[in-house]
Amino acid sequence: MLPIGAFLTDLVIVTVVFTALVLGSFLWRPRIWLHDFPADIQAMVPPKTDEEKRLSLIFGVPFILAFFGLPTLLMWDLKSTLGADFSFLTAWLYAYALFIGINLWDLLVLDWGMIIFTDPQNPPIVGAEGAAGWQNYRFHFYGFLKGCVIGLVFATIIASLVTLLT
Template identity: 35%
Template sequence: MPTSTLFFQSLPYSALYTLILGISFLLLARLNPEIWLNDYPPDIKARYGAISAAANRQRKIFGTPVILFMLGFPFFVLAHLAQTASLTFGQVFVILLTMFTSFNLFDLLVMDWLIFNTLQPRLFVLPGTEGMAGYKDYAFHFWGSVKGQIGLTLVSLLGAGVAMLFR
């Protein structure tokens, strides 16, 4: 099967993946925005201080299933797509990279730039950090996304290699 066909077949899965992760991230922020403290700009982290023991515990309890989904769902998709075609390393890499990049772009454009930087709902504003410059720091999120994309590309390469071991 051509790689371009697999790319387009993976798009609905990428959309579902992105939707589930986006909702999960918003629900975790609703539970306690401090869970995401490590992802805030430096000026906000400095003013807010260290993450509380309660938020750290919540991050571990609720973040673990999200991370498991984040890593597991793409392999479910690969298993499903492999039922219709024998997948090459390159095809697996493209499928994984498509899924991870879809979420990374959604995270940057919607979660970070639209919601966090532009709309700034109180949900994301940590107590004592209201009005800080970091809440408008679009570049911070851009460079975080670039770094994340490099990591996701490496994870996609590694994942494709692992998938080849199990075919």
């Protein structure tokens, strides 16, 4: 059984790091996230420049490391806390619950929050004024559903790492 208090603390930690990376980079250079926007927005603006592609990679590497590394470290801590009660199933459920929690936060707060607070006539990406994609809740919901499936793989990889490497 997962200790709910520890899980919620870990979820807050991972969510804060995730939000800082995504929101910080988006507020600084929104076009580095261009690949995550609806097709109509992408079609209205020029493709990413070489510098934007490089910045996407620069931000992508720490993002991936934090996204996989931080939950793995937190799960190792959980493993030491639970001792003999720690199993692959426990690790998998923990990792999947973390992933779903972040995925839900991304949908409700970051994606749909952006929709609520973005003026389609004055969007954060110049050249995409008036695009219907700025109000496309369905696009982000489908992304959430895809994330739920990706989370199955994420949880399996992390649970395997933590339970097999002792």
